[in-house]
Amino acid sequence: MQSAPVSQGILQVAVPSPLPYTFDYLLPAHCELKQIVPGARVRIPFGRGQKIGVVVAHKSDSEIALSRLKPVIELLDDEAILTAEIQSLMQWASRYYQYPIGEAFSAALPTLLRQGEAAKLSGEKTWRLNQTGRSVEAQTLQRAPRQLALLQHLQQTDKALTAGELDLQFENWRGVMRNLAEKGWIDIREQATSPSPAAAVDTTTAPALNAAQTLACEAIHSALDGFQSLLLDGVTGSGKTEVYFSAVEQVLRADKPALILVPEIGLTPQLLKRFQQRFAVPIALLHSGLNDKARMNSWLQAKAGDAPIVIGTRSAVFTPMARLGIILIDEEHDLSFKQQEGFRYHARDVAIRRAQQAEIPIVLGSATPSLESLHNARQGRFQHLTLPERAGDAAHPKIRLLDVRQQKLTEGFSTTMLQAIQYHLDKQQQVLLFLNRRGYAPTLICHDCGWLANCARCDAHMILHKSRNLLRCHHCDSQRRIDAQCPDCGSVDLRPLGQGTERAAEALAERFPHNEIIRIDRDSTRRKGTLQKLLKQVQAGRGQILLGTQMLAKGHHLPNVTLVGILDADQGLFGIDFRASERMGQLIIQVAGRAGRGDQRGEVLIQTHHPEHPLLNGIINHDYSRFASDLLIERSQARLPPFRHIALLRAEASSREQPHKFLSAAREMGLQLTAPAELLGPIPAAMEKRAGRYRALLLIQADKRIALHNFLRHWLPQLSQLPLAKKVRWSIDVDAMEIG
Numbered sequence: 053m054q055s056a057p058v059s060q061g062i063l064q065v066a067v068p069s070p071l072p073y074t075f076d077y078l079l080p081a082h083c084e085l086k087q088i089v090p091g092a093r094v095r096i097p098f099g100r101g102q103k104i105g106v107v108v109a110h111k112s113d114s115e116i117a118l119s120r121l122k123p124v125i126e127l128l129d130d131e132a133i134l135t136a137e138i139q140s141l142m143q144w145a146s147r148y149y150q151y152p153i154g155e156a157f158s159a160a161l162p163t164l165l166r167q168g169e170a171a172k173l174s175g176e177k178t179w180r181l182n183q184t185g186r187s188v189e190a191q192t193l194q195r196a197p198r199q200l201a202l203l204q205h206l207q208q209t210d211k212a213l214t215a216g217e218l219d220l221q222f223e224n225w226r227g228v229m230r231n232l233a234e235k236g237w238i239d240i241r242e243q244a245t246s247p248s249p250a251a252a253v254d255t256t257t258a259p260a261l262n263a264a265q266t267l268a269c270e271a272i273h274s275a276l277d278g279f280q281s282l283l284l285d286g287v288t289g290s291g292k293t294e295v296y297f298s299a300v301e302q303v304l305r306a307d308k309p310a311l312i313l314v315p316e317i318g319l320t321p322q323l324l325k326r327f328q329q330r331f332a333v334p335i336a337l338l339h340s341g342l343n344d345k346a347r348m349n350s351w352l353q354a355k356a357g358d359a360p361i362v363i364g365t366r367s368a369v370f371t372p373m374a375r376l377g378i379i380l381i382d383e384e385h386d387l388s389f390k391q392q393e394g395f396r397y398h399a400r401d402v403a404i405r406r407a408q409q410a411e412i413p414i415v416l417g418s419a420t421p422s423l424e425s426l427h428n429a430r431q432g433r434f435q436h437l438t439l440p441e442r443a444g445d446a447a448h449p450k451i452r453l454l455d456v457r458q459q460k461l462t463e464g465f466s467t468t469m470l471q472a473i474q475y476h477l478d479k480q481q482q483v484l485l486f487l488n489r490r491g492y493a494p495t496l497i498c499h500d501c502g503w504l505a506n507c508a509r510c511d512a513h514m515i516l517h518k519s520r521n522l523l524r525c526h527h528c529d530s531q532r533r534i535d536a537q538c539p540d541c542g543s544v545d546l547r548p549l550g551q552g553t554e555r556a557a558e559a560l561a562e563r564f565p566h567n568e569i570i571r572i573d574r575d576s577t578r579r580k581g582t583l584q585k586l587l588k589q590v591q592a593g594r595g596q597i598l599l600g601t602q603m604l605a606k607g608h609h610l611p612n613v614t615l616v617g618i619l620d621a622d623q624g625l626f627g628i629d630f631r632a633s634e635r636m637g638q639l640i641i642q643v644a645g646r647a648g649r650g651d652q653r654g655e656v657l658i659q660t661h662h663p664e665h666p667l668l669n670g671i672i673n674h675d676y677s678r679f680a681s682d683l684l685i686e687r688s689q690a691r692l693p694p695f696r697h698i699a700l701l702r703a704e705a706s707s708r709e710q711p712h713k714f715l716s717a718a719r720e721m722g723l724q725l726t727a728p729a730e731l732l733g734p735i736p737a738a739m740e741k742r743a744g745r746y747r748a749l750l751l752i753q754a755d756k757r758i759a760l761h762n763f764l765r766h767w768l769p770q771l772s773q774l775p776l777a778k779k780v781r782w783s784i785d786v787d788a789m790e791i792g
């Protein structure tokens with residue numbers, strides 16, 4: 053006979069699993085209920101293994117017979133590792149995004165905590181100069197410039213630096229550090245670092261705010277006492293960062309921390325540096341470039357209140373921070389805020405919810421706000437702050453369309469474009485060329501029979517990467533050596549078709565042999581720190597050509613760039629996704645915004661085969677708000693977001709039929725419900741075959757958000773009962789950003 057449990061206490065635990073509910077457990081041995089706070093992690097038996105879960109609540113009763121409940125194996129925290137605030141945010145996000153509660157709780161934790169590591173600052177290797185190193189004179193290292201640079205950096209910062217911090221500053225610093233260490237100048241330690249303020253804080257660089265900035269700051273200051281969403285809609289170079297600084301300053305003065313979300317820290321090291329130069333407080337960083345230990349340390353420091361400023365990417369929105377004072381989102385339109393797999397949350401929208409919960413303001417900044425945010429501003433839900441002019445003396449660049457129809461193009465460059473490049477280089481300025489296709493060419497074609505190098509596993513071409521002698525699929529990553537012969541007709545006359553950054557760089561090097569060509573794309577910056585190095589080279593440089601993909605569009609301040617050339621604007625004009633034109637417009641305006649940010653007026657040239665296209669014409673007038681208004685009218689007529697609310701049910705399987713059958717059955721089920729949403733499809737995904745699997749989708753739409761959610765709540769639990777539900781892989785994407 054089983055003995056009754058000593059205590060009646062039952063723990064309700066969120067356990068990462070595909071099941072959309074929590075699980076009940078008994079107390080661990082020798083533990084009292086009051087020792088276990090909601091928000092603490094526990095190790096529990098699950099299935100045949102063990103998992104790490106988070107206690108959601110205490111219960112006195114379970115729907116499951118007590119005799120069938122298992123005890124918790126181990127209590128991992130004696131305090132709430134997920135604060136009450138974050139627990140309730142995750143509860144909300146789990147409901148909103150229809151994602152299993154246990155997985156949502158788990159997603160809020162840094163990897164190591166998710167795996168059960170103790171929640172304490174863990175030692176990290178750090179490097180700093182010792183007494184001797186500090187007094188080394190520069191001429192000692194005259195013939196070792198890299199060592200000198202690192203030495204001087206260490207002399208200036210004069211603090212223990214972690215690998216993560218060094219990565220941000222120096223490419224391949226480890227070898228150089230070893231050299232310095234061999235000379236006996238370096239003190240290496242394993243220690244729990246706490247974020248320390250940058251040594252060189254310089255507030256004198258703060259410019260006097262202009263009228264528009266002042267108004268925006270005042271609006272934010274007077275919103276500090278409660279929940280309010282403010283859209284900071286400021287053209288590129290209008291000084292949005294100064295407005296962020298002012299807001300953060302106010303919040304810090306009230307002794308509260310600030311949370312700043314950015315699209316990708318690796319891409320915007322400058323923003324971080326500016327914050328470090330401005331504020332003499334510890335700043336915690338949270339982004340995917342950090343190793344797991346560093347990331348957990350930052351997270352714990354933020355939670356402990358040791359870092360009044362937290363700057364992070366998407367998942368940093370879940371960082372526990374006591375008495376949070378404000379949330380800022382830079383480049384709020386950026387797609388990387390939406391997670392595109394698994395937990396498909398939108399960090400901007402979660403952040404708004406968090407601000408509402410915490411009764412604090414949230415500022416969404418962008419030169420090209422999303423249509424969602426503009427719509428919210430028009431509806432009066434967001435306060436709309438505008439910075440219509442560039443700050444300081446910088447003027448708007450002049451934008452011109454180059455009609456390339458019937459023009460001779462040399463490797464994708466029109467004569468006018470080449471002349472303009474020459475002109476700006478002659479004046480010792482910089483040229484930025486934008487081409488949103490990496491690789492050498494989009495594919496390889498057989499000149500004799502027309503065969504194209506396609507991916508066997510995807511409905512896509514293989515991209516030619518000439519320097520690595522590879523054909524590579526950017527969708528499934530499969531790769532092979534470049535074919536020597538056409539597999540269809542045996543011809544050896546295989547030619548690259550179209551143009552990517554690698555090919556354009558080659559053409560430019562031939563044409564402008566005396567100028568440095570700097571290519572910036574995922575391939576050229578694969579190694580850690582390379583992008584920083586390249587950007588640094590560009591900061592001070594003259595007479596260079598920068599050529600790159602959308603990585604170049606992101607917020608970089610490149611004062612010597614006076615010409616921006618967009619080599620192919622047509623790519624985005626006719627995309628199948630209903631957001632394609634919005635994206636294209638944002639991208640072009642962001643790239644164009646890199647021109648003339650110094651004291652020289654900039655010029656932007658856009659090559660297109662569709663110079664009459666209304667969207668392009670909106671852009672050349674620098675009128676993003678007109679452009680966006682036109683798009684909003686289209687969206688409203690087509691009854692698309694932000695005027696309606698959508699979700700996407702995606703399914704994939706190894707046969708073409710199964711996803712369709714599953715989605716059709718799901719649709720039938722949905723139509724039986726008392727308040728069905730509008731269901732469209734099933735249709736094949738834009739790229740039907742990817743990585744060997746066939747994909748299809750069903751679009752769910754409703755006029756009201758609440759109607760959409762009511763429908764999903766009743767419909768989704770039934771789907772797992774469909775016979776095909778176990779044969780296909782399916783997922784729901786609430787507020788889907790990409791219909792594909």
Ligand code: ADP
Nearest residue numbers: 259260261262288289290291292293294443444
């Ligand atoms: P944004 O983020 O809106 O693109 P930034 O904040 O990067 O713009 O500002 C662009 C440049 O203008 C920076 O060099 C900044 O120092 C400068 N700046 C900002 N505000 C002012 C101002 N009020 N007066 C003069 N220069 C300013």
Ligand code: ZN
Nearest residue numbers: 498501538541
């Ligand atoms: Zn052929």
Ligand code: ZN
Nearest residue numbers: 507510525528
């Ligand atoms: Zn592929």
